[in-house]
Amino acid sequence: MLIASVVTDVIGIDKQFDYLVPPGMDGSLEVGCQVRVDLAGRRVGAWVTGLRRDDLPLGDDRRAPGAPGSPGSPGLRPEPDRSLPPGRSSQAPTGSLKAIAKMKGWGPQAEVVDLAGWASWRWAGRKAHFLAAASPERAVRRLVQPRLCRPAPPSSKLLPRTVGVHVVRIGPASDPTPLVADAAQLGPILVVVPTHTRVSALAFRLRRAGGDVAVLPDGWAQARSGSAVVVGSRGAAWAPCPGMAAVVVVDAHDELYASEAAPTWSAVTVAVERARRQGVPCYLLSACPGAELLALGPSWSPRPDTEASGWANLEVVDQRAEDPRSGLYSGRVVELVRTPRRVACVLNRTGRFRLLACANCGAVARCEVCDAAVSSPQAGVLSCKRCGESRPCVCSYCTSIRLSALRIGTSRAREDLERLSGRTVGEVTRSTGELPCADVLVGTEALLRRLDPAAGFDVVAFLDFDQELLAPRVSAGEHALALVSAASRLVRGRRGTVLVQTRTPDHYVIAAAAAGDPGVAVEAERELRRMLRLPPFAAVAVVSGHAAPGWVENLRSLKLPALEIHGPSTPGEDARPGVRTEWLVKAPEHRTLCDALSLPERPAGRLRIAVDPANL
DNA sequence: CGGACAAGCTGA
DNA sequence: CAGCTTGTCCGG
Numbered sequence: 001m002l003i004a005s006v007v008t009d010v011i012g013i014d015k016q017f018d019y020l021v022p023p024g025m026d027g028s029l030e031v032g033c034q035v036r037v038d039l040a041g042r043r044v045g046a047w048v049t050g051l052r053r054d055d056l057p058l059g060d061d062r063r064a065p066g067a068p069g070s071p072g073s074p075g076l077r078p079e080p081d082r083s084l085p086p087g088r089s090s091q092a093p094t095g096s097l098k099a100i101a102k103m104k105g106w107g108p109q110a111e112v113v114d115l116a117g118w119a120s121w122r123w124a125g126r127k128a129h130f131l132a133a134a135s136p137e138r139a140v141r142r143l144v145q146p147r148l149c150r151p152a153p154p155s156s157k158l159l160p161r162t163v164g165v166h167v168v169r170i171g172p173a174s175d176p177t178p179l180v181a182d183a184a185q186l187g188p189i190l191v192v193v194p195t196h197t198r199v200s201a202l203a204f205r206l207r208r209a210g211g212d213v214a215v216l217p218d219g220w221a222q223a224r225s226g227s228a229v230v231v232g233s234r235g236a237a238w239a240p241c242p243g244m245a246a247v248v249v250v251d252a253h254d255e256l257y258a259s260e261a262a263p264t265w266s267a268v269t270v271a272v273e274r275a276r277r278q279g280v281p282c283y284l285l286s287a288c289p290g291a292e293l294l295a296l297g298p299s300w301s302p303r304p305d306t307e308a309s310g311w312a313n314l315e316v317v318d319q320r321a322e323d324p325r326s327g328l329y330s331g332r333v334v335e336l337v338r339t340p341r342r343v344a345c346v347l348n349r350t351g352r353f354r355l356l357a358c359a360n361c362g363a364v365a366r367c368e369v370c371d372a373a374v375s376s377p378q379a380g381v382l383s384c385k386r387c388g389e390s391r392p393c394v395c396s397y398c399t400s401i402r403l404s405a406l407r408i409g410t411s412r413a414r415e416d417l418e419r420l421s422g423r424t425v426g427e428v429t430r431s432t433g434e435l436p437c438a439d440v441l442v443g444t445e446a447l448l449r450r451l452d453p454a455a456g457f458d459v460v461a462f463l464d465f466d467q468e469l470l471a472p473r474v475s476a477g478e479h480a481l482a483l484v485s486a487a488s489r490l491v492r493g494r495r496g497t498v499l500v501q502t503r504t505p506d507h508y509v510i511a512a513a514a515a516g517d518p519g520v521a522v523e524a525e526r527e528l529r530r531m532l533r534l535p536p537f538a539a540v541a542v543v544s545g546h547a548a549p550g551w552v553e554n555l556r557s558l559k560l561p562a563l564e565i566h567g568p569s570t571p572g573e574d575a576r577p578g579v580r581t582e583w584l585v586k587a588p589e590h591r592t593l594c595d596a597l598s599l600p601e602r603p604a605g606r607l608r609i610a611v612d613p614a615n616l
Numbered sequence: 617c618g619g620a621c622a623a624g625c626t627g628a
Numbered sequence: 629c630a631g632c633t634t635g636t637c638c639g640g
Contacts, residue, residue, distance in 0.1 A: 005640095
């Protein structure tokens with residue numbers, strides 16, 4: 001009699017259950033398959049996480065015979081089963097088992113099911129979260145013909161063939177296609193790319209080179225059946241790739257790889273672990289690898305001679321030397337937008353006015369309900385982003401109606417630039433639908449993601465680069481450098497110009513960008529992280545939510561010597577009163593941290609554990 | 617998660 | 629003590 005262990009897709013039932021496999025199903029059912037089962041009077045979806053004959057002794061025999069696996073290499077933590085309280089068996093008496101109600105379709109490969117178990121430990125999340133990420137959007141009932149035709153190789157070998165993580169430095173304007181094609185010569189490969197637009201672009205080029213490419217999420221069935229290249233955005237780190245021979249992460253420094261919602265898994269970390277378990281090379285491509293990436297493996301450049309030329313010419317405008325009345329638009333910016341060149345201006349603030357002060361008494365305009373600084377999305381109105389309150393544009397202290405803009409947003413910048421340039425200016429933010437057709441654009445960071453190098457822009461100007469450089473986050477410097485890298489890609493390296501307006505022109509990030517050498521910045525970043533004891537020099541988790549106080553108390557009472565627990569703290573002015581109290585848990589490395597996080601008894605209620613949150 | 621059931625509260 | 633709310637437990 002065949003018995004299947006399953007994990008349900010109901011978040012909140014974080015347990016394994018055993019079911020009988022009905023006789024008609026036992027030929028087709030595999031570990032990873034999606035099924036429906038009856039549980040406590042309702043029918044729920046589930047994944048098969050293990051299969052065994054009931055006459056065999058207990059144990060983990062979920063792996064199909066002969067399937068590739070990780071024979072406990074050094075440093076590998078045996079996969080813990082967080083779904084069960086320690087010491088209690090998952091077995092129910094065989095006689096009382098129900099049968100699986102229905103077969104839904106194909107699911108993740110057995111090794112990805114194991115990987116999901118590891119991820120639930122690594123990010124203190126629930127298995128179902130990760131299994132869902134590894135599953136097709138719609139049920140896949142049957143597989144198709146494998147298509148294993150490799151793309152044509154580049155003229156010379158570009159990547160090292162050795163197993164392990166390789167941080168591959170390439171210029172920001174370099175096309176990753178030849179490197180991906182080179183990796184594909186090893187066998188089927190998994191490729192992760194930050195945005196969907198760039199996924200399509202890469203897939204197009206690989207197909208033109210004769211390769212069979214499955215594009216996630218639509219191509220899940222093709223990927224599961226077998227494809228020479230499986231490519232997709234963040235979620236593709238979980239995609240099926242039978243016979244996987246290498247993993248490639250394009251622009252591995254990109255913040256889009258980190259999931260903001262808990263569990264805060266990172267596609268880069270998943271890719272690295274997946275390659276390690278499979279015993280295949282993992283190539284992390286980046287123009288500006290930061291301290292965390294560089295800690296993952298040796299870094300190296302396939303074309304050191306052309307790396308720097310991928311960075312645009314950097315023009316630094318020292319705002320301290322400008323007429324203060326010129327505001328965000330230095331003489332040089334005005335000059336550039338008046339030429340027929342195509343210019344993209346970046347200002348990372350949406351709306352019209354983001355911070356206003358009374359021209360009469362100097363008071364900053366605040367919300368009368370919750371006291372946060374208010375903005376002015378349209379003329380004559382002040383509105384609060386935090387509580388949604390709006391009121392007319394009048395100073396609450398001296399009733400003056402003259403308010404001056406301390407910080408303007410992209411809407412106002414668009415009007416200003418149109419006036420200064422005499423040309424049509426388009427605005428691009430995250431919520432912009434179709435890209436406006438104009439030779440001068442102003443927008444947030446979304447502008448850099450949305451535009452394609454083929455759009456032919458000559459200049460990218462960062463109107464307030466200090467906002468990026470001096471942002472109150474540990475990764476501010478790395479993020480700022482990544483922005484210059486993205487801008488360099490857009491203007492096609494040395495063929496274009498990136499201009500930054502700043503009051504800190506001696507900042508090491510600017511020096512690194514000017515030299516086209518991210519290494520200049522990395523040492524400073526490493527020192528900062530070492531000093532603050534942050535990743536990669538430590539592992540951290542931020543704990544919050546209704547059940548957090550009790551849970552942290554339980555964690556404290558375990559008195560684990562390697563663990564540091566800070567808090568409770570209520571961060572900054574953004575905190576609504578009484579909400580989002582946080583605790584910070586620190587350990588020397590992830591293994592200690594994640595082991596500790598799985599120990600305390602979980603009180604009822606919401607508990608958010610963010611391991612390695614992106615916005616520290 | 618959501619149903620079952622037990623324990624606690626209320627009003628007559 | 630019926631009728632209701634609130635809390636805890638458990639599912640194969």
